[in-house]
Amino acid sequence: MTTEPAAQTAGSAPSEPGGTGGGESPPSTSTSTGPRSKAKVSFADATFKNVTRLCGFLLLALMAAIALFLVLKATDALGDNKANFFTTETWFPNESGNPRFGIAALLFGTVVTAAVAMIIAVPVAVGIALYITNYAPRRVGDALGYIVDLLAAVPSVIYGLWGLAILAPHMNGTQLWLSQYLPWFPWTPLGGAILGLAFGLIRRAAPTGSSSVGTPITLGVVLGVVVSLIAGIADAPDDIGIFSTPSGQVGRSIFVAGIVLAIMVLPIVAAISREVFKQVPIAHKEAAFALGATRWEMIRTAVLPYGKPGVISASMLGLGRAMGETIAVALVLPASFGISVHFLEPAGNTIAANIANGFGDSNDTGRGALIASGLVLFIVTMLVNIAARAIIARRAEFSGAAS
Amino acid sequence: MATRIDIQGLNVFYGKFKAVAGVNLAIEPKNVTAFIGPSGCGKSTVLRTLNRMHEVIPGASVEGKVLLDGEDLYGAGVDPVNVRRQVGMVFQRPNPFPTMSIYENVVAGLKLNGTRKKSLLDTRVEESLRGANLWEEVKDRLGRPGAGLSGGQQQRLCIARAIAVEPQVLLMDEPCSALDPISTLAIEDLIAKLKSSYTIVIVTHNMQQASRVSDATAFFSLEATGQPGKLIEYDKTTKIFTSPTEKRTEDYISGRFG
Amino acid sequence: MSTLTAAPEGAPVTDKLRLHGNKLPAFALPVIAVVSVGVSLLLYFATPMDSEIQILLLSLLLFAAGQTIASSLIEGGRRARDRFATTLLIGAFLLAMVPLVAVLVTVISKGAARFDYDFFTHSMRGVSARDHGGGAYAAIIGTLEQIALASLIAVPFGVLVSIYLVEYGRGRISRTISFFVDVLTGLPSIIAGLFIYAFYLIVLGAPQTGFAGSLALIILMIPTVVRSSEEMLKLVPNELREASFALGVERWRTILKVVIPTALPGIVTGVMLAIARVAGETAPLLLTIFGNDSINNDPFSGHQSALPLYIFTEAQKPQSWAVDRAWSAALTLIIIVMLLNLIARFIARRTKV
């Protein structure tokens, strides 16, 4: 009985992945309670309904207002801009009569730090969630889940403070090591992966071949890393990889900022993923075990596919947080401009951090310029959000909701 | 193919609670053996020990032996993964993997065992679905989600999934209790057919079903809640349903239980 | 009862069903572990690695690799993959706990330095760069007032929206609202600050006050409140509503008298978590409340301070006592946030039964 109301209201809640791709949702039965809904609606009843509806509309108005006022304030500054907003890497909006500023370097920094954060955080977070839900003994799992939930609530400014004071100095050794010994990263592993994929596909096309491409890709990546290591040990020329440092310096880099962000979003993604994995019906897990699956194979056949949409949306939430994170990044990055693919060098800035750092001492045009950059951030995070929904909706047919 | 099962002195525990005590039972190959008995008497529990599925439940443990063609499932060095490969299982509620298509559901077990060749998988899918009397109904929509089938079809899909890995034994825990009469009939027909190649053990609450499909019947019961369940009587189905030795069996079968 | 075909004890088992799997001998794992650590230590002294974390990482990697290779030779590929995954998952877990626990430990140990009476009774007024004293009184007051104001508006508003979505809404409008609630959930907090700046401060010409900060926090609170109370309302069994309708109670009364009270504990939990989240928000305050060294108890006029903002500004000062103050403020903030979380959990636990 307990599942009944949830299942019914699911029809009226479009956020549910169950709503089939864009079609009209079935008329909600839970809320209209049959014949008496049309009958006699008292004044108080109508008023209450209208108040709640008004709040709903106000929320839409708020959303529209956010977009509208950001655009409004941004356009003035953009009009004054003497440089191309999308390609310029520098930020001089405060020079009266000659404001020149562009989003390129900031957007680059935002995307790269967030990407570094996600590449590190998502696998680890999923690992943590899997460990808690499928490996740890029940009691231990509950306790750990609790800790993860609490860590997810730690304010980002605290991660920033820690990153600035503790992590950044400690990362220098690691960064030097990376720049010395993995100079061709990630190109060699990437090349290895591509070669592996090609090999796997060719093998699959052969009539007697196996359909697995995972193994050759893994082998390719490992080989790529080894090649890069050898290049590092042999002191090969090294200004191509993202870990190489032509300036010879490492420090408060995009890489370090990415790691701080990773640590910050990790508990968030892990907490949501844990919830998702906890929902996997025991029946599916048992089905996998009964087919003779090892624990890991059970996870691959039953847990991961079922949890995939949830993990994707958790990751997107994490990505949004990482891209929009202001303070942690503002405290860690040295706030320099320019696009550089050498991620270990002390340089870089992000949109949000730039707003926080620059807002205080900007003139009107300067603030308009910052608002314009904020608008870009707004649009990018919104696109991420929509992309996540699209991914989830596309998989809805094969999700648990279909059963 | 098909294997005999000898259960010797089996006790099963959930943590400290002894759920089943002292079961001795010899299950004949290529036979259908039914487990019947009142709710909570440990039918599912015994069934699960036949492929070590109880180990999935934290705290569950076993004493005694279960011999599969003379070999103890609980002997040293026996791998539960290998055991389940030989002893397949079908559950009360149909549980096809919701994220997989019909095709993928059937080949799930084969893929685990490392079969990757497309042509081989294709043949096995058809064989298994035919074996589960489902092929004609789904052959045109193998790529559709398995969860989109009717309950009875889903259950047959689960049976197809279980027999795709060619086990020796098939365990079924109330496979029809979530199904309508027509689907139930379809599954019963299927069981009669599968009997020629598999040793089948089925738990059921439905006396007619037990008498229809099974060759031998084991009646379990328990003195009181909190007491361990015990095997009361085990014999040919015709014998159990016509002239049981035990009074309790007779009471249960004639509906005079409790 | 059953005539047993007893397999003779100790007879060689044929294993034609292949139930047996080869297993790594018991000594294998410790040996691999010792070798991995040994090799890592060797590398540590031979190449210029200088961090303990690296040894840990390297040992872990070597252990995982060694175990996998050994296992795949003896136990076969599937077991090897299972072992590899298990090691990796546990490793990921341990590895992730290191920085996360380090954050907490650092905040507590460093925060203790200035976690004293003065800190909670003094503002930063007249504290010059070289002064050791100063405190977060003004910041704490500011934070509490701003959060209270924000909750006062965001909570009823959010709950009403969720009522609309669950009890009345259907079709396109409610789907649109629901979509934008999601979009708001992903809204970077600095954008909320920018919006309040552009709208409230510039267009409406209002001054920077604590209230302006509250407005920004409201925007961040609303989606969290809507989502959580929506979930809770959905959990209220439909029979309850129908029973109430059957007694002739009007819908709005049913909602206020039956549905909301039933869902209340859950809603309160969600609200506490929403408050805890915005309590740590820094970015929007940076643009809206300006910060103030002196005590300002009035959120509606004059600049105010706030704890997160205080941490941010103190952390950027070069003097060590400023950084000490930042850590103590961080500790204070964590305590506030954790308390809110604990209360929320307590309510949730007590009412779940």
Ligand SMILES: Nc1ncnc2c1ncn2[C@@H]1O[C@H](COP(=O)(O)OP(=O)(O)OP(=O)(O)O)[C@@H](O)[C@H]1O
């Ligand atoms: N996961 C579990 N943890 C603890 N005890 C359990 C568990 N599963 C079953 N039991 C207990 O073991 C005993 C036997 O249960 P079992 O499920 O085997 O009964 P059953 O004969 O299959 O009943 P039914 O006909 O209702 O399915 C019962 O007392 C039950 O409470």
Ligand SMILES: [Mg+2]
């Ligand atoms: Mg049962």
